[in-house]
Amino acid sequence: MANALCGNGCVAVPCGDLGAAAALAESVPMGGAYRAKSSFPAGRVALTAGEPQPRSLHVAAAGQMNGNLTIGKAMRWWEKGTQPNMREVQSAQDLADSLRNAGDKLVVVDFFSPGCGGCRALHPKIAQFAERNPDVLFLQVNHEQHKSMCYSLHVHVLPFFRFYRGAQGRVSSFSCTNATIKKFKDALAKHSPDRCSLGPARGLEESELLALAANKDLQFTYSEKPTLVPIAEAIKMEAAAICGPWLPLPPSATQFLPQGSDNELIPSGR
Numbered sequence: 062m063a064n065a066l067c068g069n070g071c072v073a074v075p076c077g078d079l080g081a082a083a084a085l086a087e088s089v090p091m092g093g094a095y096r097a098k099s100s101f102p103a104g105r106v107a108l109t110a111g112e113p114q115p116r117s118l119h120v121a122a123a124g125q126m127n128g129n130l131t132i133g134k135a136m137r138w139w140e141k142g143t144q145p146n147m148r149e150v151q152s153a154q155d156l157a158d159s160l161r162n163a164g165d166k167l168v169v170v171d172f173f174s175p176g177c178g179g180c181r182a183l184h185p186k187i188a189q190f191a192e193r194n195p196d197v198l199f200l201q202v203n204h205e206q207h208k209s210m211c212y213s214l215h216v217h218v219l220p221f222f223r224f225y226r227g228a229q230g231r232v233s234s235f236s237c238t239n240a241t242i243k244k245f246k247d248a249l250a251k252h253s254p255d256r257c258s259l260g261p262a263r264g265l266e267e268s269e270l271l272a273l274a275a276n277k278d279l280q281f282t283y284s285e286k287p288t289l290v291p292i293a294e295a296i297k298m299e300a301a302a303i304c305g306p307w308l309p310l311p312p313s314a315t316q317f318l319p320q321g322s323d324n325e326l327i328p329s330g331r
Contacts, residue, residue: 138181139173139201142188147199153210153273153281159200160264165227167197167253172211172221174204179238180220186242190249197253209278214269226252230263 139149150156150170160168171187173180191199204211204219211217222245224233233248265273267285274283 137175139175139184139203142185144188144191144195144199146195146197147188147191147201149201149203150207153207153213153276153279156200156202156210157265157270157273157281157283159198160225161262163198163225163227163262163264165257165262167249168200168225169197169249170200170202170223170225172202172204172216172219172223174219176205177219182239183220183237183242186239187245190245194249194253197249209276210273213272213276213279214265222248224248224252225262225264227256227262228260230266 150159156170160170173184187199191197202211202216204216218236220238221236222234223231226232232252235244235248237244270283271285273279273281
């Protein structure tokens with residue numbers, strides 16, 4: 062294929078004659094060394110005649126000529142900067158189980174929405190808090206995907222946070238933005254120190270568990286725990302019983318012992 066001579070003394074080289082590098086170049090000056098413009102961010106690529114062409118030029122040009130450029134899937138904003146102690150909740154059952162199995166660990170539940178500007182602006186700071194507090198579990202709840210669950214949990218404003226700790230259950234609940242991030246810092250400092258809970262993790266409130274179980278849009282099962290009667294109420298119930306305030310004695314305790322029995326009561330005498 063013939064080369065076309067330009068008026069400025071340069072030879073315009075068609076694709077294929079000088080390979081991928083020439084395909085990206087606009088012109089090649091006559092002479093020993095040449096400088097070519099390219100589509101790379103650096104602006105220009107300097108090449109010397111006779112030297113092997115960079116591999117990146119071959120790859121880029123081949124992709125342009127073949128039309129098979131592959132673009133990776135863009136990472137969603139709430140996935141950026143996530144730490145090992147951060148994860149997204151998949152269902153109501155997943156949320157309840159995660160809180161119940163957290164033991165004495167502090168759990169921060171972050172309710173967000175992809176279209177919430179305040180949530181997006183706050184996310185990098187939440188990721189920084191997670192990095193500085195590796196012993197704290199951060200659970201992300203996508204309000205857009207779990208609207209029905211959030212409705213049962215009475216979450217109606219975003220961004221919204223709930224803190225759970227051991228047998229105490231929910232210890233804090235609030236909404237904050239970048240302007241009021243101090244509320245998040247204070248809650249994290251107050252509830253993150255090591256402590257020992259007297260009992261298993263409480264997790265969600267009983268009313269919340271019942272609301273999730275009653276929600277037909279969710280696949281959530283929960284069996285109500287038996288209600289414990291306070292001791293004062295138990296005493297009143299026992300006093301009002303027909304048999305009196307004390308439990309009746311067993312029949313064997315009311316039988317008379319035969320005379321001469323080893324278990325016969327001995328009179329004290331006078």
